[in-house]
Amino acid sequence: MAEKGVKLFGMWESPFSLRAEWALRLKGIEYEFVDEDLDNKSAELLRLNPVTKKIPVLAHDGRPLAESLIIIEYIDEAWTHGKPIMPKDPHHRAQARFWAKFAEDKILAAIFAVYCATGEELKRAVEEMQVELRTLEGELEGKSFFGGEEIGYLDLAVGWLALWVPMIEELAGVTVVNRESHPLLLEWFEKFLSEEVVKGRLPAKDRLYALNRDRREQIISGRLAYGK
Structure with a gap:
């Protein structure tokens, strides 16, 4: 069974991870942050993103999504409550x-x-x-x-x-x-x-x-x- 909830695999100083965290916080979404060692990436990160093996990766109810700008758009579409992120026009x-x-x-x-x-x-x-x-x-x-x-x-x-x-x-x-x-x-x-x-x-x-x-x-x- 897929793990429920929201997990973000990133790195504490990464600009790309920060983008995704700011988007989650803007929407008021509770999430778990997994701080990766980029010289020794976790097996879970590599399993969730076997293509580029890069951070950040957002796992929503076990379903992974990579690339920070794509993650921001997904957050806005998946959680329609709160402040909109993308322009309406x-x-x-x-x-x-x-x-x-x-x-x-x-x-x-x-x-x-x-x-x-x-x-x-x-x-x-x-x-x-x-x-x-x-x-x-x-x-x-x-x-x-x-x-x-x-x-x-x-x-x-x-x-x-x-x-x-x-x-x-x-x-x-x-x-x-x-x-x-x-x-x-x-x-x-x-x-x-x-x-x-x-x-x-x-x-x-x-x-x-x-x-x-x-x-x-x-x-x-x-x-x-x-x-x-």
Whole structure:
């Protein structure tokens, strides 16, 4: 018999896991979080996601679902009570998906380029990251959140930026965003992180920074391959 209830297999600092947790919390869904060791993944995770073997995986009454953005949409459709996550208007819904994909394709790559770079390469990576973030920022014109006056799908999809951009600035010793260059984005960072469903599930800053400081140093020194 399939196990009843909701389990989320993830990793405490993973931006992709956090997305799914924020969506569950936004809907008021009780769930069990299974914190995976990505160097020694559990047999249950591998059984539930034998294709990519990646986190996060949502198990709802024993039925697994992978990929964080797909999980967010599933949560909104499976639990219709509470605040809606996806926009009701088909065009707005499609646009939200477009910008989420833009962030996955462009901003994620730009951020990790900064994360792994030094010297002149770092300077160029910062400039590229600033351009990509400014493009995304345009979607905040006239709104408190990407979802309007309340957080929605795109906010959850890109919410990890509010954690990772300041962290990368500190670790790399650079300034990527400021009040002059990205005023709307910085304001959104503050609003998003102050939301109850978000601030109730944020990784400890000291632990997050320490882990990524060590990881970045290993990548730069060649002791750890990029993306591992």
